[in-house]
Amino acid sequence: MKQNKEKNLTEWKHESSEDKITLKQIEPTRIEELTSFTLAGISAITTNETERSKDGKIGKLFEQFHSQNIGKKLGVNIQEDGHYSCYFNYEQGDAGLYEIMVSVKVQETSQLQSLDTINTFTVPAAKYAVFVTEKGPIIEMVQRAWDDIWQWSQQPDNNRAFTGDFEYYSKDINPEDGQAEIYISIK
Template sequence: MNEPVIEKRKVTLDGFSFVGRAARTTNEAEMTEEGMIPKVNEYFFENQLLEKISHRKNNNIIALYTNYESDEKGSYEYAVGCEVGEDNIFSDEMKRFTIPEQKYIVFTTKKGPLNEVILEAWQFIWNWSKDNKRAFTADFELYDEKSIDPQNGQADIYISVK
């Protein structure tokens, strides 16, 4: 069986501003019909919210996990959107987040159907987290040019660390 993560590297990123559609959830809720992540994603794409965000830094889409109550067992805020400049305009359907400078471990998924390779990578990360110190400040999935084909794509998952 192929490993779910083909690369892992440590980086420090400058802080950035993000705008996206957001909802509060838990990992426990996401394992049920009550999960908010699919609903947030569906609303974001069906209503073409990316096009309603001005001053985008690029065309990358970010799935953000932030404002953690505690750790992977507590609630957190999930949002899908993009990195923006300071003077951007966005609709009431969205929210702005400020992501601080942070150290991350970046996990690059293998290529494949994005919904499958992302889930496999997160399962790998949850196992990795048992022996590593996560910061639980802001984690995110980055969907860039490697992710254009949802049936044979690849993404980077940034996990904040101490």
């Protein structure tokens, strides 16, 4: 068995006289401990199964967030600090319902109470496995990274906490050729 490390991918090669099998497993770029912070934005409740169908809600939520300039409505200039896609209120880990919120980071929530469609969530202080997507069309790269993260989380030593996971998109991200960071809360 040969092990190579390149771009945070570990590649195992098993070679026999009849076949050659290559398995890839993504690894976090880093482990990071963060203090709590508050996000404000628009949200929906969904499942991974729903997101794999034509009834997926996440894409529509992103579209609404950007087309309605939600960041600016919150009094926060989205270009200053990028935006977040946060996953929380998991009912059965990644197998059941969860809430998704497309959002911006806010300091104060009292001024948001008059906005009916705006939700807030305080991302708890936690330890995170941080994954950086490949560079490319951002939607495709994030989906590909999540497929790898689901496989990574099935490994015995990778214990997700499901307290609040999020994607961070920098202020200057290029949707056609960008990268995002995905933070997975771990035990």
